[in-house]
Amino acid sequence: MSKHGKRIENAREAVERTKLYPLDEAVKLVKTGAKAKFDETVELALNLGVDPKHADQMVRGVVNLPNGTGRTLRVAVFARGAKADEAKEAGADIVGAEDLVAAVQGGTIDFDRCIATPDLMPLVGRLGKVLGPRGLMPNPKVGTVTMDVASAVAASKGGAVEFRVEKAGIVQGSVGKTSFGEEKLAENIVAFVDAVVKAKPAGAKGTYLQRVALSSTMGPGVKVDPATIAVAQH
Structure with missing residues (x-):
């Protein structure tokens, strides 16, 4: 087995697969389990008690992560005239x-x-057929169809993350890098979960936030106890 494989195997052994870890402990495990030679992305996955096939159980929105995502997004803006100038001044990459x-x-x-x-x-x-499947289609619900292009560009550059529930009732998103401090990662996770909880659709029945898991690009998944994520359960 290669050194790379051994490192990943050892990281997996440090995590109990069935255990629900408190948020602070889960963040520590994800950081120590990140053994790649690059700055791994930290991914959050939430299993929700919704069926997205029903229109009244769709979950989507945008969250501004307090500590950013750790990556610089390239932002394109469709605009003309003064609004195009405004977008360029705000730092849009393509207008x-x-x-x-x-x-x-x-x-x-x-x-x-x-x-x-x-x-x-x-x-x-x-x-639509090109941008839709890539999750890039502008949408007024997440603030990407707007006359205030400057604010939208600033939000995108500053850590705005869009989320949308997938077929199996799962919402996934990047919440930072493994180089982030534990507190910063935890703050980003709480902000993301809070935004998803606030986006709870009227048609959702039973337990809404069912399972939470955290992982890095190459590291093992860590199950998080939802009760330890301090958000207002709506």
Whole structure:
């Protein structure tokens, strides 16, 4: 077995698979279990008591992580005129209208987040089949269809993370890097969980926040006791 494999195996052995760890302990385990030579991303997975096939049980939103994500997002903005200038001044990486639509249709998607002014949505709508599957389609519910492009760009650059429930009732998101301090990671996790709890749909019945798991890119998954995450259970 390679050294790389041994390191990962040892990290897995340090985690009891069935145990629910308090949040602070889980964060410690994820940090110590990150053995890769790069700064691993910390991922959070929440199992929710919802069935996304029903429209009244859809969960989606955006959360501003207090300590950022640890990565610099490339932001594209669909805007014209003064709004295009505003986006550039706010630090958008790519700004355009028809030219940007043509580039995306041609297969050039050199961005991680996409923002549009409402007047350009009929144009951007043509890109649904390209941007939709990648989770990049601008949406007013998460603040990416807006006239306030400067604020949207700043939020995206500063640690705004979009979340959306998947088929199995799971919400996943990045909450930082393993180089972050334990407190900063814990603060980001609490903020993410809180946002998902606040997005609880009217149609959700029974226990909403069912399971919580934390992992790093290459490290083992650690189950977190939901009761130790101090958020207001709605």
